[in-house]
Every structure is written in structure tokens, then in C-alpha cells.
Amino acid sequence: MMVPVRCFTCGKVVGEHWEEFKERSREGDEDPKQVLDELGVDRACCRRMLVSHKDLVDIVAPYQ
Ligand SMILES: [Zn+2]
Known part of the structure; x- marks a missing residue:
């Protein structure tokens, strides 16, 4: 699916x-840790939004 626009836990815009x-x-x-640090995503709840995301929208779309 698409990446969530906001962090589920704190509501910060991460999309x-x-x-x-x-x-x-x-x-x-590049090390994902360093990329997140430079982007200013410092809370663990926001970091997991990006680290654990997988783009599936193009794979699932034909079946909807
Ligand atoms: Zn957060």
C-alpha cells in the first residue's frame, strides 16, 4: 500500500x-539510520513507519 502520511502513534508527518x-x-x-537522522525523523515511532514500509500499491491495485 501507500506509505501512511502521518505516524500512527504521534501524528508527525512522515510521508x-x-x-x-x-x-x-x-x-x-547509505545506512538507513543515518538517512533517518538527516531527515529529522528522530522518534522510534516515526522511524518504524518508514523502516517497516513496503510499497505494494502497484501489486495489489489490479485486484481491487
Ligand atoms: Zn511518531
């Missing part, structure tokens, strides 16, 4: 960081 996080940590070879 705006998804594209940069994905490119820098998964396709690049």
Missing part, C-alpha cells in the same frame, strides 16, 4: 520523507 528515504537507503548504499 513526505518516503521517496527520499527509499532512494537513499534501498537503492543507494
